[in-house]
Amino acid sequence: MNIEKVLILGLNGGFGKLFSNLLAEEGLSIFGIDLAPQPDKLAKCARYLCGDLSQPDENMLAIARQVDCLLICLPESVAFVALEHFIPAMSADALIVDTLSVKTTLAQKVTNIREDLQLLSINPMFAPDLGFRDNNVVTVQLSSGLRSDNFISLMQKWGAHVTSMTASEHDRQTAITQVATHAAIISFGICLTELGYDPNKALPISTPVHRTLLALFARITNQAPEIYWRIQVDNPYAAQAREAMSASLKQLADMAYANHQQEFYNALTRSKETLSPCLEELIAYASRIFQI
CATH class of the missing domain: 1.10.3660 (6-phosphogluconate dehydrogenase C-terminal fold)
Known part of the structure; x- marks a missing residue:
């Protein structure tokens, strides 16, 4: 079950633009909604709507009914309000992806609302200007399925290191x-x-x-x-x-x-032991940074 049509809420933001370009390169049809009258010149989409996502109109919800993936790149305060409107509009087996930084609150709000939807919560652990290559992404599969697996595979294809966790x-x-x-x-x-x-x-x-x-x-x-x-x-x-x-x-x-000099030495030793599984790698990383 592939992803073919994606609606990005918050298209003009950093991650909205990043995802629009990468998904368009994969041959997907991109639709976008944001507050600005026009899409950002760096964003890619086949159709754009200007509007307040906390109060979506029928045109916005109509697009949501057509797509098989809703990608939410919004601040938490707006995202939760938008979800209340867009979740009922999505077709069965559609995928909803968010980029929120806190997951337990989201899990409490959306889990079991609609059992026929796939819910994938992701947290890119980097600023969007850096891109996915060699950067980390956390995924929380609140309701898994083939489309959520497909989305994860795309991020891995773009070079991300993906780690799965629970919301907590x-x-x-x-x-x-x-x-x-x-x-x-x-x-x-x-x-x-x-x-x-x-x-x-x-x-x-x-x-x-x-x-x-x-x-x-x-x-x-x-x-x-x-x-x-x-x-x-x-x-x-x-x-x-x-x-x-x-x-x-x-x-x-x-x-x-x-x-207390010795106490200071002991504290550093304990902290060094905490890093022991990756100590040499981190020291080498610091050396590369300083060489730059």
Whole structure:
């Protein structure tokens, strides 16, 4: 059961444009809906409608009835409202794919609503400008089928490393890989401002580690802040991740204040052991980054 017609909600967004191009190259018919009067010049679609997806009109729902895949590239607040309208309109055995960053809430809302639909929730663990090649994608199959398998195969064909998880596993792990990671980098950036950071003075004497962390923070500031805000507040395990981050920084401060050198060494050793399964690979990766 192949996918032939795809309706992308949020066509003009980063992932909407990325998917429209890749799916069009596969020979699929692409339809798109977004708020702008015209489709983005980088998006590809056979037919485009301008409209508010939280209040879809009959023309939008009519397209939904024709396609065999609905691809949702929307913020959570809009996505859930749109789903209430579009799920009843989909034909039997159609596939619904979303790119939301939090999965447990979605699973609670959509599971068992319509047992004749295939529901595939994905989280591309990269910004859309990087593309799928050699990047990671998490899939949560809420209701599997041949079309969901076909969609996963397409992402693998595009070069993605695909890992399947449950909704709960996804949110627990992304609380580490996204919430804690972003919190560390954003906190670093806030700290620079508090310290009166002057790039003209600091960069000439900066280390590779500093420039790398600075570059990561710069990249975050160049993206839509809504993305990072939603990750921090929507993940049900986000508070736990930030509390652990805060406690770790306090632990380091306490070691330095009390001059507990051996305790510092022991903490680094324990952390190194945590990374032992992939330590050599990560060290080599850091070397490649610094060589650049």
